[in-house]
Amino acid sequence: MPTRHKKEIIQLERFATEIRLETLKEIKNLGFGHIGGSMSVVELLAVLYGKVMNIDPENPKWKDRDYLVVSKGHSGPAVYATLALKGYFPVEDLMTLNVDGTKLPSHCDKNMTPGIDMTTGSLGQGTSTSIGIALGNKLDKRDSYTYLVVGDGELNEGQCWEAVMFAAHHQMDNLICFVDNNKKQLDDYVKKINNPYVFEEKFAAFGWDACTVKGDDVEAIDNAISKAKTVKGKPSVIVLDTIKGQGVPFVENTFANHSIKFGETQHKEADITIRALEEKLGKSRIGV
Amino acid sequence: MTDNIKIAKIHAAEAKEMRKVYTETMIELADKNINIVALDADLTSCIGMGPFIEKYPERMFNCGIQEANMMGVAAGLSTVGKIPFVHTFGPFATRRSFDQVFLSCGYTKANVKIAGSDPGVTAMYNGGTHMPFEDLALMRVVPGMTVLDPSDSTMLKDLMIQMADIYGVFYTRVLRKSATKIYEDGSKFEIGKAARIRDGKDATIIANGVVMVPNAIKAADILAEEGISVRILDMFTLKPIDKEAIIEAAKDTGAIITAENHNVINGLASAVAEVIVESDCLVPMGKVGVMDRFGQVGSLDYLIKEYGLTAEDIVKEVNKTIKRKN
Numbered sequence: 001m002p003t004r005h006k007k008e009i010i011q012l013e014r015f016a017t018e019i020r021l022e023t024l025k026e027i028k029n030l031g032f033g034h035i036g037g038s039m040s041v042v043e044l045l046a047v048l049y050g051k052v053m054n055i056d057p058e059n060p061k062w063k064d065r066d067y068l069v070v071s072k073g074h075s076g077p078a079v080y081a082t083l084a085l086k087g088y089f090p091v092e093d094l095m096t097l098n099v100d101g102t103k104l105p106s107h108c109d110k111n112m113t114p115g116i117d118m119t120t121g122s123l124g125q126g127t128s129t130s131i132g133i134a135l136g137n138k139l140d141k142r143d144s145y146t147y148l149v150v151g152d153g154e155l156n157e158g159q160c161w162e163a164v165m166f167a168a169h170h171q172m173d174n175l176i177c178f179v180d181n182n183k184k185q186l187d188d189y190v191k192k193i194n195n196p197y198v199f200e201e202k203f204a205a206f207g208w209d210a211c212t213v214k215g216d217d218v219e220a221i222d223n224a225i226s227k228a229k230t231v232k233g234k235p236s237v238i239v240l241d242t243i244k245g246q247g248v249p250f251v252e253n254t255f256a257n258h259s260i261k262f263g264e265t266q267h268k269e270a271d272i273t274i275r276a277l278e279e280k281l282g283k284s285r286i287g288v
Numbered sequence: 289m290t291d292n293i294k295i296a297k298i299h300a301a302e303a304k305e306m307r308k309v310y311t312e313t314m315i316e317l318a319d320k321n322i323n324i325v326a327l328d329a330d331l332t333s334c335i336g337m338g339p340f341i342e343k344y345p346e347r348m349f350n351c352g353i354q355e356a357n358m359m360g361v362a363a364g365l366s367t368v369g370k371i372p373f374v375h376t377f378g379p380f381a382t383r384r385s386f387d388q389v390f391l392s393c394g395y396t397k398a399n400v401k402i403a404g405s406d407p408g409v410t411a412m413y414n415g416g417t418h419m420p421f422e423d424l425a426l427m428r429v430v431p432g433m434t435v436l437d438p439s440d441s442t443m444l445k446d447l448m449i450q451m452a453d454i455y456g457v458f459y460t461r462v463l464r465k466s467a468t469k470i471y472e473d474g475s476k477f478e479i480g481k482a483a484r485i486r487d488g489k490d491a492t493i494i495a496n497g498v499v500m501v502p503n504a505i506k507a508a509d510i511l512a513e514e515g516i517s518v519r520i521l522d523m524f525t526l527k528p529i530d531k532e533a534i535i536e537a538a539k540d541t542g543a544i545i546t547a548e549n550h551n552v553i554n555g556l557a558s559a560v561a562e563v564i565v566e567s568d569c570l571v572p573m574g575k576v577g578v579m580d581r582f583g584q585v586g587s588l589d590y591l592i593k594e595y596g597l598t599a600e601d602i603v604k605e606v607n608k609t610i611k612r613k614n
Contacts, residue, residue: 063368110367111397118367119396122387128357129392132364132372139325139346140368159388162357169352 008051012218014281015085016046020247021277022081026094028262028270033097034106036244036257038078040182040215041070041149044240045082047221048147057087060114064142067133069118071126072151072180073107074259080104080113088115124157126150127177131167134175145229148177153185156194161206167235168207175235176228177208180215182244186258203237215240216247248273293483294472299502302441306463306498307336309441310403313448314340314373318347323369324452327362329355329376334464335405337375355380359388359400366398371452377411378404378420378461382427393457394430400458401451402427407437407461407497408549409591411583419583420461425554427459428527434479435527436460437550439501440470443524446477454479461497468502470522480525482533488517491606492537494560495547496523499597500576504547506599511606518606529559538569543609545574547602552577574609576602 020042027033049055053066070079077097084091089103096102103112107121118133120126127150134146150160167175179199183190190196203210209231213220221240228236244258245251250269254260262270318324318340325347326340332350341348351358355376362372374381381404382389393400404423406412411419427435434456438444444462451458470485477483482494485501486508495504501522508518519541521533538544544564548556557575564573578595592598 118364119391122391124356125360125388125392128360128388129364129367129396131357132361133367134364135349135361136365136368136370139370142368159354159356159360162351162354163360166351166354166357166361170349 009219012046012050012222015050016043016218017277017280018085019046019078019081021274021281022085022091022094023078024248024270024274024277026077026081026097028267029095030097032259032261033077034074034259035248035251036184036260037072037151037180037182038075039246039248039251040180040242040244041075041078042247043216043218044149044178044180044221045078047218047225049082049086051222052225053147054144057115060088064144066144067117067130067146068149069120069126069130069133069146070108070149071120071130072123072149072154073120073126075149076104076106076108079108079116083113083115086115123151123154124159127160127163131163131172131175134172135170138172138174144174146175148175150177150179151185152179152181152183152190152196152199153193155179155196155199156185164203164206164208171233172235173232176225177235177237179237179239180242181239182242182246184244184258199237199239207234209234209236210239212239212241215242292476294475295485296469296472299468299470299505301466302469304441305336305466306441306444307405309445310448310462311336311340313445315343317448317452318344321371321452323371325349325365325370325372327351327358327372327374329353329358329380331376331405335375355385356388359385360392362400363392363396363398366400367396371399371401373401373403375403375405377418378406378423379418382420382423382459386426390430394433397432398457399455402457402459403462404459405462405464407463407499408578409499409583409588409595409597410463410465410549412588412591413585415585416583421551421578421581421583423459423461424526424550428554428559430457432456433527434458434525436479436525437496438462438524439496439498439522440467442469442471442473442475443477446475447479447524450479463498467498470501477524480528480530482530483522483524484533485520485522488519489541490516490518491543491545491610492519492521492541493545493547493602493606494521494523494534494537494556496526496556497549499549499592500547503597503599503602507602507606510599510603516606516610523556523560526556526559529563531563534560534563535567535569538564538567538571542571542613543573544571545576545602545606545609548577549597550577551580553580572609572612574605576605
């Protein structure tokens, strides 16, 4: 008999598989999209929305909720799949990604999509806006966490480091940041474009609590968040060691996978992955 | 002119510096509303926020020299119900952090109030790097933004109270030193409605801000001695602009002259011309302003002359424009 904890982990893994499946179907249906950086945050989204975040899908604007700012706004498709599976809107709506007049645009938009807490897309800006949210909640003494997701490539942006400095100065222990360290940005490897060296050390030097975990391991992510919540007087960063296109073999194996256009080959490969993910889920599809 | 606006009899230097009025108004707003917060990028002392910081230390966020982050933090604060007033020098509040103002504040439909200090030539000895001739132009193209260039402290105070009450993104210019008194204390202004300072029949000077409104009044006095009567409109709301007042002025006086302490490109001249060319009253128009140039150091008098912003420059432009009337 698995323990209660083990059951929870299995459930989070199932949720991650569901998110991955719906995200893949969503982008395949559109025929193009930011698949690489969507897939690398799937496990994180499963942990946040499957367990960690204090939210109410019936009441997306609930004042005392936890907030998520996906500063790498091009991960929108994965976030939408997660929100749909949580009941913020029907799963069928995922087929409207980027269609004319949609409420699901390429990049996250808080004024369009129920459950999106902040508009992002121009890289770097979500770092500052998430801090503003956390700061306001702290001022009003709300018991709320703000979660921030930044890309490794996104950390090229100077604004991020202004924000990182500011958050440490204001001792923002109600802010937890995740770096999706999938090693690649649009053009090439992050290291080849503008070497960031070691993110954990950089954040630590700015006064943050910092750690690194495997980004496809829901248990490790969950444990790291629990630990981060015990840290007082400083913000925390959890660097996620991920793969761009994580969990979708043909995307992982495509070098330029920031955004992929689906031709005949990609459609066939996607169908194979969709079948594999469906088999993995078995017949009893459940949301968490 | 509404009854709520009273023109001062004598246009002399105001007793209080504009920054003092800015800070006093910030304190009054904060007293009334717990959600009012202030942000700055290492220029709190320049705008005189000391008394605010003393009274509300937990509601003042001095971000340090990081304007981009500051605009984003303001947008985030607005997301959870705060009403952030953000100050820095005009060029840094607009040009340096344009994408953050445009997207984090504008596109998200945030409730953020931005104040840029030392309009145009009044940046004086800070020179070309600090002299905003383009701040209003940049803010004008942010959809939905309200853009203000108040002409004295009485107006600034009244506009700040309205900015705090009306949801949305605002940009206002603010002078740190003393402005010339244009309005009697207690005058009330309507955002989007020009204030008519005086009436006339031969032409209309449409001016805004702390430099050009007083100079427009001086120009009107000179012109009166020459037997030319001009209407003066204080177009303190650059956006949304008062189309009705512009068209009415065109119909009544047959000539329009704009006067701005700003680049004539995409500032007041452009905004007024856009209204005129779409109207059925195509009157001749002249413009006084900065002719697509960068700033430089200098005394205020020197700079006003250098950039052609004097009362005499306005007089010349009015005469030139009147000659083009049919």
